[in-house]
Amino acid sequence: MGEREVDAPDARTRIVRRAALELREGTTVNLGIGMPTLLADYAEGLEGLLLHSENGLLGIGPYPLAGSEDPDLINAGKETVTAVAGASFFDSAESFAMIRGGHIDLAILGGMEVSELGDLANWMVPGKMIKGMGGAMDLVAGARRVVVIMEHLTREREPRVRRECTLPLTGRRVVDRLITELAVFDFSPDGPMTLVELAPGVALEEVQRATEAHFELGVG
Numbered sequence: 121m122g123e124r125e126v127d128a129p130d131a132r133t134r135i136v137r138r139a140a141l142e143l144r145e146g147t148t149v150n151l152g153i154g155m156p157t158l159l160a161d162y163a164e165g166l167e168g169l170l171l172h173s174e175n176g177l178l179g180i181g182p183y184p185l186a187g188s189e190d191p192d193l194i195n196a197g198k199e200t201v202t203a204v205a206g207a208s209f210f211d212s213a214e215s216f217a218m219i220r221g222g223h224i225d226l227a228i229l230g231g232m233e234v235s236e237l238g239d240l241a242n243w244m245v246p247g248k249m250i251k252g253m254g255g256a257m258d259l260v261a262g263a264r265r266v267v268v269i270m271e272h273l274t275r276e277r278e279p280r281v282r283r284e285c286t287l288p289l290t291g292r293r294v295v296d297r298l299i300t301e302l303a304v305f306d307f308s309p310d311g312p313m314t315l316v317e318l319a320p321g322v323a324l325e326e327v328q329r330a331t332e333a334h335f336e337l338g339v340g
Contacts, residue, residue: 131271131301134319136162139228139269139299148172150219150259151180152229152242153197155269159228160201172224174255176215179207196255216255219262227263229256231270231298233285236333238295238307240268241287260294272300272330279332281305303327305335314338 132155140162143149150172151157161182163169171180173195180195181202189200203209218224233241243256260266270280281298298305304317313335318324324337 132158134301135269135271135299138304138319139267142226142228142267142297142299143169144226145169147225148178148223150174150224150227150263151195152227152256152259153195153254154230156228156230157195157197157199157201160195172215172218173201174212174215174219174259176210176212177201177203177207178210178218179204181207216258219255219258222262222264224259224263226265226267227259228267228269229259231268231280233280233282233287234268234270234295234298234333235282235285236313236335238293238313239285240266240290240295241285242268242290244288256290260291265296266294267297267299268295269299272302272327279330281330282332283334302330306338312336 136155136158140159143159143163143166145166146168148170151159160171160180163171164182170178172178173180175196177195181204184190184200184202191200193201193203195201229242231240231242232245240260243254272280274280293309295307302319302322303315306314306316313333315327315335316338318327
């Protein structure tokens with residue numbers, strides 16, 4: 121598509137570091153499977169912040185050091201994690217009751233596609249066998265705010281930020297903010313998709329070339 125290529129590891133680092141700015145003291149934040157789990161390493165020092173995993177852990181800590189992993193302590197992506205002091209453990213039914221009851225302030229989820237209306241597709245991975253839809257549909261319906269993080273383009277250099285999603289939807293008009301390695305977009309229930317931030321060193325023209333969706337400018 122003519123845009124500058126960004127190495128995947130570098131893109132993911134840029135995305136996660138920007139997403140870490142969404143974490144706030146005194147909030148409960150669910151981290152989705154994949155890239156969002158990396159945010160556990162950025163939560164230190166934020167008083168009262170509790171990271172939630174849908175498999176039954178409230179109080180996720182940083183990733184363990186090599187050799188200190190506990191195989192019984194995992195997140196929803198089956199990665200070994202640590203727990204902060206005062207963490208709570210419970211079954212999945214209790215965890216989903218927290219989500220459905222509106223007790224999650226923020227859900228940070230990965231995405232495959234996001235539309236200009238804030239629709240999200242993230243449970244079906246093309247060409248891969250999956251076990252099911254997971255908890256994303258509950259999270260986009262129950263969390264007070266939904267932030268999606270994903271790379272702006274596919275491996276084939278096709279846009280993920282589309283006019284309409286082509287993959288099966290997780291939810292319609294559920295995304296509040298989208299963060300990619302190129303930009304940050306906000307969505308409102310009755311307004312347009314708005315570009316609110318460009319990543320350092322990224323020009324507006326680059327975002328326009330890489331984005332199929334229509335968006336308005338909220339940034340100079």
